[in-house]
Structures are given as C-alpha cells and as structure tokens.
Amino acid sequence: xxxxxxxxxxxxxxxxxxxxxxxxxxxxxxxxxxxxxxxxxxxxxxxxxxxxxxxxxxxxxxxxxxxxxxxxxxxxxxxxxxxxxxxxxxxxxxxxxxxxxxxxxxxxxxxxxxxxxxxxxxxxxxxxxxxxxxxxxxxxxxxxxxxxxxxxxxxxxxxxxxxxxxxxxxxxxxxxxxxxxxxxxxxxxxxxxxxxxxxxxxxxxxxxxxxxxx
Amino acid sequence: xxxxxxxxxxxxxxxxxxxxxxxxxxxxxxxxxxxxxxxxxxxxxxxxxxxxxxxxxxxxxxxxxxxxxxxxxxxxxxxxxxxxxxxxxxxxxxxxxxxxxxxxxxxxxxxxxxxxxxxxxxxxxxxxxxxxxxxxxxxxxxxxxxxxxxxxxxxxxxxxxxxxxxxxxxxxxxxxxxxxxxxxxxxxxxxxxxxxxxxxxxxxxxxxxxxxxxxxxxxxxxxxxxxxxxxxxxxxxxxxxxxxxxxxxx
Numbered sequence: 001x002x003x004x005x006x007x008x009x010x011x012x013x014x015x016x017x018x019x020x021x022x023x024x025x026x027x028x029x030x031x032x033x034x035x036x037x038x039x040x041x042x043x044x045x046x047x048x049x050x051x052x053x054x055x056x057x058x059x060x061x062x063x064x065x066x067x068x069x070x071x072x073x074x075x076x077x078x079x080x081x082x083x084x085x086x087x088x089x090x091x092x093x094x095x096x097x098x099x100x101x102x103x104x105x106x107x108x109x110x111x112x113x114x115x116x117x118x119x120x121x122x123x124x125x126x127x128x129x130x131x132x133x134x135x136x137x138x139x140x141x142x143x144x145x146x147x148x149x150x151x152x153x154x155x156x157x158x159x160x161x162x163x164x165x166x167x168x169x170x171x172x173x174x175x176x177x178x179x180x181x182x183x184x185x186x187x188x189x190x191x192x193x194x195x196x197x198x199x200x201x202x203x204x205x206x207x208x209x210x211x212x213x214x
Numbered sequence: 215x216x217x218x219x220x221x222x223x224x225x226x227x228x229x230x231x232x233x234x235x236x237x238x239x240x241x242x243x244x245x246x247x248x249x250x251x252x253x254x255x256x257x258x259x260x261x262x263x264x265x266x267x268x269x270x271x272x273x274x275x276x277x278x279x280x281x282x283x284x285x286x287x288x289x290x291x292x293x294x295x296x297x298x299x300x301x302x303x304x305x306x307x308x309x310x311x312x313x314x315x316x317x318x319x320x321x322x323x324x325x326x327x328x329x330x331x332x333x334x335x336x337x338x339x340x341x342x343x344x345x346x347x348x349x350x351x352x353x354x355x356x357x358x359x360x361x362x363x364x365x366x367x368x369x370x371x372x373x374x375x376x377x378x379x380x381x382x383x384x385x386x387x388x389x390x391x392x393x394x395x396x397x398x399x400x401x402x403x404x405x406x407x408x409x410x411x412x413x414x415x416x417x418x419x420x421x422x423x424x425x426x427x428x429x430x431x432x433x434x435x436x437x438x439x440x441x442x443x444x445x446x447x448x449x450x451x452x453x454x455x456x457x458x459x460x461x462x463x464x
Contacts, residue, residue, distance in 0.1 A: 066269060095341050119366075126329075127337040130316050130339075133362045
C-alpha cells in the first residue's frame with residue numbers, strides 16, 4: 001500500500017530537485033512552501049512578482065516589516081544580496097526569460113504541457129488571473145505542483161487534454177503530485193518517480209492521460 | 215491648443231511653475247499643504263492609476279479622492295481589493311465605472327458590484343498590466359507579448375506570430391491621475407519607495423498626466439543621493455506629506 005505525500009511533502013520533494021544557483025519564482029499554494037525546504041546556506045534565489053529578489057524566510061512574530069511582503073501578501077524577509085525592483089522590471093524578469101524555474105499550482109496539466117490554473121469554467125463571472133499567464137510563458141522551465149486527483153478522489157488532474165480554460169499552451173516540463181513525478185515529453189507523460197509502495201499500474205489507474213514508464 | 219502628442223501622457227505645467235521672466239523664475243516646489251489641494255481638480259470620467267501591492271498603497275490619497283467626489287472613474291490597480299480597505303471603500307461609493315486589474319477576489323466589494331451589473335471589469339495578466347502602464351509612461355503605443363495569447367483573454371483580438379511564438383497585441387494604459395506612495399520626497403518630487411512598497415509606484419507616476427504623491431518623509435533637495443532616486447521628479451506633479459502614524463517613522 002502506498003502513502004500519498006501531503007502538501008508539504010510535495011514541496012519538499014520539489015526542493016530536492018532545485019540546483020544551487022537557480023533563480024526561481026514560486027506561485028501561490030503548494031509552491032510557496034518549497035522555499036521552506038531549501039536550506040538557507042544553499043544559494044537558490046527566490047523571486048516574488050511584486051518586485052523582491054532574494055526572498056528569505058518568514059520573520060519571527062513581532063518583527064514583521066510592513067513594507068516587505070511576497071506575492072501572497074505575506075510578511076517575508078530579504079536575504080543578503082537581495083534587491084527590490086518595480087513591477088514592470090519584476091515582470092520583465094518573468095516574461096523576459098530570466099527565471100531558471102517557475103513552480104505553479106494548477107487545476108490540470110495535459111500531456112502536451114498545457115496548464116490550466118486560473119478558472120474552472122469559461123463563463124466564471126469573476127476572473128483570477130494574477131501573474132500566472134506571464135510566468136507560464138516567460139520562465140525557462142515550468143514545473144507544476146498539485147494533487148494528482150480532484151478532491152474526493154475521482155477525477156484525474158493529469159489529462160490528455162485540459163478541460164478547464166488554459167493559462168498557457170505547451171509550457172509545463174514536469175509535474176510533482178502527491179503520488180508521482182511526471183516529465184512532459186514529446187511522447188507524453190513519463191513517470192520519473194513514484195511514492196513508496198506505488199506501482200505503475202496503480203498510478204495509471206488514477207490517471208486519465210496515458211503514462212510512459214520512465 | 216491642440217495636443218502636440220495625442221495619446222501621450224503630455225502634461226501642462228501648473229501656472230505656479232511657469233517661469234515668470236528674467237530674474238523672476240519660479241522655484242520648483244511640488245509640495246501641497248492639504249489633502250484638498252492634493253486631489254483638487256480630478257475630473258469626472260478620469261482614469262485613475264492606484265499603486266500598491268500589499269504595501270505601498272497611498273491610502274490617504276484614496277480617502278481624499280472619495281471625499282473629493284469625482285465620479286464615472288476608470289480605476290487601474292493590481293487587484294480588486296477585499297471587503298474593506300482603500301480599494302473597497304472607493305468602489306463602495308459606486309463612482310467607479312470600470313475596474314482594470316489582474317484579479318478580483320470572489321468575496322469582495324468589487325465582485326459583488328460586478329455581479330450586480332454596477333461595475334465593468336477588464337482582467338489583465340499582471341505582467342501585461344505592468345507593461346501596459348510602463349508603455350503609457352514611455353510613449354509606446356502598443357506591443358506584442360506571448361502572455362495570454364493562447365487563452366480566452368485573446369478571443370477576438372489581434373495576434374501575430376513573432377520569432378515563432380504566437381503573440382497578442384496590447385495597448386498602453388494612460389492615466390489622467392496616478393495616486394502614488396513614497397517613503398521620501400524632496401520639493402522637485404524626487405522619490406524613494408521603501409522595500410517592496412515600490413511595486414507599481416514608479417511606473418504609474420510615469421504613466422499619468424497628474425501624479426499625486428503621499429510621502430512618509432520630506433527631505434531637503436539633494437538629501438536623496440542621485441543614484442538612489444527611485445522615481446525622478448519629472449514624473450511627479452504634487453506631493454503631500456503624510457507622516458506615518460505612530461512609531462519612529464514620523
């Protein structure tokens with residue numbers, strides 16, 4: 001029997017794969033927790049789209065700086081060597097190909113690398129786009145962190161074709177779920193890793209897209 | 215008088231800043247003494263750029279705009295606010311006709327007004343929003359970007375393939391007014407912004423004909439080292455000193 005990762009478990013799994021020296025943007029949700037699992041003595045530089053380069057850990061209670069927040073408007077710190085830029089420069093970082101990696105949450109990813117993470121229906125009255133579309137097309141590589149299946153267990157978020165409105169087409173390189181790590185390749189989703197006790201057959205059973213053995 | 219550069223954020227200098235002749239050149243002093251002076255003359259129908267992202271929102275100026283009473287406004291800001299706070303307060307007056315922003319929270323004054331048919335919404339990806347504002351300030355009349363080109367937001371709009379990528383045509387955003395937050399200001403309007411409170415402030419000041427600043431600190435001309443000016447005074451028209459409440463920041 002296998003044990004799915006919890007959200008922090010997914011974040012920790014991603015953190016293990018980020019090489020020192022990379023310049024990384026973390027989206028809201030599971031990705032935000034990734035930085036907690038990168039030891040401070042490793043030089044990975046985290047970018048927040050509100051113009052902070054070199055985000056550090058959360059401050060101890062009582063010493064929050066009201067002028068320093070991240071993209072989720074949480075109080076953060078800035079590392080030695082960090083910098084502030086204005087919003088257009090911050091998105092020049094995202095859109096201009098200056099990020100080695102962006103990690104986003106998503107509702108669905110398809111086998112050709114499409115990502116859907118901003119709306120559950122085309123006619124949703126109130127739209128929540130934020131910076132995801134800019135990050136998705138601009139980063140040198142995009143990883144997605146999400147649960148493998150929809151809440152309640154039934155639906156697969158790993159799909160042949162996304163059913164929700166797209167954020168961007170053909171941009172996802174890798175997906176980290178609570179069950180597995182999947183690479184997006186021209187031949188479809190390749191299984192790179194599975195949680196302990198998981199089998200390829202059991203994973204395929206929980207996945208709408210066709211999987212390829214890694 | 216015809217506009218020499220239609221579509222650009224051209225500005226008319228206030229009469230008080232026009233040199234009065236030989237030996238009588240006016241001193242440049244952009245400080246105003248009261249909130250009423252700061253927001254005076256904001257016309258009905260204005261496009262108002264409101265800076266801020268968790269920090270760096272000029273709350274005092276928003277309160278002044280509400281008091282001033284301009285209506286039929288187009289408001290441009292990062293997000294549509296919450297149930298309370300400056301953006302919610304401004305929207306609740308129902309004097310904003312249209313909101314241009316990157317996202318709206320489902321539980322917010324903005325979402326309720328939109329659902330009730332009392333507010334138009336234009337949702338713009340955040341980087342495109344920032345770049346459209348920057349373009350407005352820089353006189354760039356349009357640009358193509360891959361952001362959103364493959365999405366519902368591109369439906370019915372002009373796209374073209376550039377360097378092998380599908381790109382979407384985006385137009386600049388020009389403000390009649392920008393409401394700006396600063397940490398320090400001098401009388402020429404040179405500004406610094408504190409930490410991540412910088413966000414949209416420098417580009418929104420650039421993109422508006424009338425950039426109105428609330429600053430926590432007033433400093434003498436020259437006190438900000440030239441290399442450390444974040445927003446140059448050329449982009450700023452009015453500055454109001456709003457000391458930070460409490461603590462040692464006054």
